[in-house]
Structures are given as structure tokens and as C-alpha cells.
Amino acid sequence: MKIETKEVVIDFRDVVVELGGQKIYDRLSFQVKKGEFVCLLGPSGCGKSTSLRVMGGLLPIAAGTVRIMGLSPSVAWSRIAYVFQSPRLVSWRNALGNVLLGTELRFGSKNKKAREQKALELLSLVGLSKDVHKYPSILSGGERQRVSIARALAVDPEIIFMDEPFSALDPTTRKKMRSEIEQIWQKTGKTIVFVTHDIEEALQLADRIILLTKKPTSVKEDFPLEEARPRDLSSSTLAVHRDRLLETFKAIESCIET
Numbered sequence: 326m327k328i329e330t331k332e333v334v335i336d337f338r339d340v341v342v343e344l345g346g347q348k349i350y351d352r353l354s355f356q357v358k359k360g361e362f363v364c365l366l367g368p369s370g371c372g373k374s375t376s377l378r379v380m381g382g383l384l385p386i387a388a389g390t391v392r393i394m395g396l397s398p399s400v401a402w403s404r405i406a407y408v409f410q411s412p413r414l415v416s417w418r419n420a421l422g423n424v425l426l427g428t429e430l431r432f433g434s435k436n437k438k439a440r441e442q443k444a445l446e447l448l449s450l451v452g453l454s455k456d457v458h459k460y461p462s463i464l465s466g467g468e469r470q471r472v473s474i475a476r477a478l479a480v481d482p483e484i485i486f487m488d489e490p491f492s493a494l495d496p497t498t499r500k501k502m503r504s505e506i507e508q509i510w511q512k513t514g515k516t517i518v519f520v521t522h523d524i525e526e527a528l529q530l531a532d533r534i535i536l537l538t539k540k541p542t543s544v545k546e547d548f549p550l551e552e553a554r555p556r557d558l559s560s561s562t563l564a565v566h567r568d569r570l571l572e573t574f575k576a577i578e579s580c581i582e583t
């Protein structure tokens with residue numbers, strides 16, 4: 326039997342974060358391997374967004390270690406790109422201009438032709454080949470979020486952090502975007518850390534769900550999902566996983582935060 330040993334690209338070890346005098350993490354530890362799609366699931370306020378800030382080198386830790394591809398977050402930030410809940414596009418640039426802006430900020434304005442070609446390819450990958458000249462004000466919510474995904478991919482990051490990227494969209498668009506991000510992940514082979522509240526979203530997308538407790542936060546359960554993709558959310562295996570996750574989530578919610 327062939328044993329696959331994938332490289333660890335995120336190593337979060339015994340991390341303590343304190344904010345406003347409150348201990349947010351209680352020696353939080355988890356790892357993410359290259360190419361994995363990991364969902365961080367946990368109650369509101371447990372520190373999911375905070376973990377992305379820590380990994381991006383935007384927030385110091387009080388104890389423990391964080392390594393991104395073996396480097397400290399303050400050095401490794403250029404290997405990372407973010408997609409947030411709101412697309413954060415600039416209104417005075419069209420879709421193409423917004424994708425290019427990400428690369429200009431990181432690499433400067435050289436090689437414009439090549440960067441433009443790449444940006445057009447990425448806009449096509451996210452289904453916007455006909456909309457590259459549209460400004461954010463006339464793009465739909467889903468289209469704006471697609472632009473922000475293309476902008477993240479344009480800097481060719483090793484790891485993409487997504488913080489509830491589809492939660493502001495209507496249910497139909499949300500479902501469509503989920504399957505699109507799954508296809509994009511399969512095509513690009515990027516490592517994705519995806520924060521969500523939504524168990525259905527995690528069941529559809531994750532190779533592994535890291536379920537977090539309330540504050541002070543630790544990992545309640547590290548939950549692998551090996552079902553083939555694209556997944557049928559009505560399948561009996563996923564129903565078993567869903568029941569177990571719901572039960573664990575309820576137990577977490579009923580705990581009193583200290």
C-alpha cells in the first residue's frame with residue numbers, strides 16, 4: 326500500500342492569543358497539509374477569523390508557535406491570499422482592474438501585458454470572461470465575489486484563506502459558488518482554509534473539518550471526510566457525518582464560555 330505523506334504547510338502549535346485582556350485560545354493546535362481543503366467550523370466569537378489574522382502575520386500570539394510553510398507568518402505573508410465575506414473591490418476599477426490591483430500591490434506595475442493575460446484567464450476561470458470591463462456597481466453579489474476569488478488567485482498564492490466568503494449571498498448563488506470553488510480548488514491544487522458557520526457547506530467542501538470549541542478555544546474534533554466529489558449532500562454517509570457534527574456542535578454551544 327502506498328502511504329501518502331503530504332507536506333505540512335500550516336502548523337499551529339499550542340497557540341495562545343489574548344485580546345482585550347481575554348484569553349481567546351487555550352493552546353490551540355492544528356495542522357494543514359499541502360493541497361488540502363480544510364474547513365474551520367465553530368461557534369461565533371471562538372476565533373476563526375482571528376486564526377486567519379494570526380496565520381497572515383497580522384496579529385501577535387502570546388505563546389506557542391505558528392509556521393506557514395516552515396516560516397514565521399510575518400515572513401510567509403506573500404504565500405497567502407485572502408477572500409473575505411465582502412469582496413472589498415475598489416469602485417473606480419472594473420473587474421479586470423480589480424484583479425490587476427492585487428498583483429500591482431504585491432509585485433509592482435511591471436510586466437503589465439503578462440499580468441493582464443493571467444488576470445483575463447482567471448476571470449474566465451471564475452466564469453466572468455464576458456464581464457471583465459464591468460464595474461463593481463453593476464456586478465451582482467456573486468459576480469463581485471468571483472472577482473475577489475480571481476484577485477486572490479492572481480498573486481499565485483500557495484494558500485488561500487476564505488472567511489465565510491459566501492455567507493452574504495442568496496442560497497441559490499451560495500450553492501453555485503460552493504461547487505465553483507470546489508472545481509477551482511481541484512484545477513489549481515491550492516491549499517484552502519475556509520471559515521464557515523454552515524455545516525452543509527463544510528460537508529460539501531472539506532477534506533477535513535476542524536471543529537473548534539467556545540473560548541478559550543481548542544480543537545474539539547478533527548473530522549476527516551473522504552467522500553468522493555462532487556458530493557451528494559443527501560447521501561446516507563454524509564447524513565451520518567451531519568448527525569455527528571450537529572450533536573457535537575450542540576454540545577459545544579451548550580458549554581458555558583469562561
Ligand SMILES: Nc1ncnc2c1ncn2[C@@H]1O[C@H](COP(=O)(O)OP(=O)(O)OP(=O)(O)O)[C@@H](O)[C@H]1O
Pocket residue numbers: 344345349367368369370371372373374375376522
Ligand atoms: N481587537 C480586539 N480586541 C478585543 N477583542 C477582540 C479583538 N478582535 C477580536 N476580538 C474578540 O476575539 C474573539 C474572536 O473573534 P473572531 O472574530 O476571530 O471570531 P469568529 O470565530 O470569527 O466569530 P464569527 O463566527 O462571529 O465571525 C471574539 O470574542 C472577539 O470579540
Ligand SMILES: [Mg+2]
Pocket residue numbers: 373374375488
Ligand atoms: Mg469571523
